[in-house]
Amino acid sequence: MASHQLVDIRNGRIAKAVSARSLGLNPYPSRSRRTHYVQAILDQFASLEGQTVTVAGRLMSWRKQGALAFAHVQDQTGKLQLFLRRNGVQPTDAKDGSLGYAETHLLDLGDIIEATGQVMRTDRGEISVMVSQLRLLTKAIRPLPDQWSGLKDREQVLRKRYLDTILEPSSFDRYAVVCKMVAAIRSFLNGRGFLEFQTPVLQPQYGGGTAKPFKTHVNALGCEMYLAISHELYLKRLIVGGYDKVYTIGRYFRNEGIDRSHHPEFSMVETMTAYENYEYNMDLIEAMFRHVAVSVFGKTEFTVRGHVIDFGMPWRRVSMSEAVREKIGADFRACQTLDEANALLSAAGIHEPQPSIGEALVKAFEVFVEKELIQPTLVHGHPIEISPLAKPLPDDPRFVERFEIFIAGMECGDNWSEQNDPVQLLATWRKAYRADERDAGTFHTLDFDFIEAMEYGMPPTTGIGPGIERMVMIFTGQENIDDVIFFPLMRPAISPLNAEVYGIQDPVVAPVEDLALSFEEFESLCKEGLLKPHSHHLTAKPHVRVWSVAPAPGGSRASGHIEIEGFLANSVLRLAGYKIQSAEVLSEADAKKRILELLEQSLARFFRDTFPEHRLTVAPATVLQAA
């Protein structure tokens, strides 16, 4: 087996940790004696010059020059140079953990170290610490990526973001900004008298939105539950319970697509305010964005996708119908029938008939208007068909008291006056439920416990729910949601390298489940049209197991299965349970030959007949060990 160099490097570094121990030094002590962060030393050099300080962080460079050495240590505030003289550094001493100059060969880039010494400036003018004592705080046994090129491989950046934040200050800062923004949102809402509640992520129904849920099982209760697609219905229960201003900053799970702006697991701040309507929220959301902009960034103008956006100005407010009319001249408010609405759509070039007038309006809005909304815009007056939880407008019940926020063409929040008439709400839900049955692609469920809570009376209520990630993307100028989520969802994997390092035999994590069928099941499913090949080129791999142990009655047997690659989108189709039997004892070669004949007779012919446009390649048979 070829050994990887990483294994050698890792072993070498482990050996250095062992060497440190043999000198009486613990390569993993429990704490440091840091007195200053790096940035503080750089900022306060004038007053600190000549003072003794202790810094701690990751060793990022090492330039040894005989009896001198220069290094850089990086902590969460920045990088600082260390200046070491052979005779100026305290020799190795087990009592206080000092690592002497003679033992600095035990250090590697990436190690966590601590250095004590006087603040000074080198001849070249760089602020440094003249090291009098050096300690190893953590031996790193893996090498960092090349620090000048950084980590470029996008997959590695996503899987190991912690390496990116070590090497790329802009990434490090960006994630810190995410945290500060969340804190700013909290302080903003807390300052306005809101109470932050924790609402359940495990929910028996997945109400409060239209999205495919993640399903899970609660062992203790023996029932299925869903991960929250929304926390709204729980915030409303809190309002029923008597709290007038509540919010949650929570995790939302939607089992749908992943792309630049969608992630299955994301964060939202969701508020509920009693005794107010959606107009209150228009003011609230504007003020929130302004507060975050000023308190985190100290400005109100941001460049988003090449547009300068000013959060300090009053936001434009326009109804959805009016926005569509302005753009394409079609006024859906005038439509009396669905046919008229679909005709308007068709005239505008959209030939996908919608199931209701409201949905036709939304379609037109999504296609023609949404992307054009660059400056912060509050679009209100959504059709009731897509807003089962919002209150109808008093003067036009086809529309509801709701608004969405659009910035730089992106939807950044959804807000409405909550429907609190339990009879109306239930009726709307039932209607939406029938729509669901019409279209299996949408999901609604009825939460009767919630309806019951409504029946005790929920005061007039309104809520906002801007997505945190989208907000962060806007404020930090990122166009990819993976660059604002530190741990984006990835298919789990163990690299071949790690398999070797950790001695893992079968480095498959969370394998896609194989579909295993008998020939007969397979053929009948194909004939019924329930199974179809995913790609045009398929590979069949027979696996044969020969049972020639002992002179069993009837000679030896061979059994096995066939794996077909390309038939299923992400996994292997396994056809199990075919057998051959022979009076004489079979050799491996004979068994293979017989199996291939069997394949030719049954499977290959079946494929030619059933899927003539697909090509099936039969790979040489693999012989499995007889158990």
Added chain:
RNA sequence: GGGUCGGUAGCUCAGUGGUAGAGCAGUGGCCUUUUAAGCCAUUGGUCGUGGGUUCGAUCCCCACCCGACCCA
């Protein structure tokens, strides 16, 4: 879902139908003010996986896996 591009040493990247390359990192030396230090020597590879074509494939063909970008 459709299209395009990519996967070669720990990292960043060249390259070729015939023994696999560089820089950095690593290892061993030299070096008292360096700044991606320098100099000398040197280790290190399932060329994403599986098939096919071929005397021979990392390279050509097919499929699959992983990822990126664009489009819907």
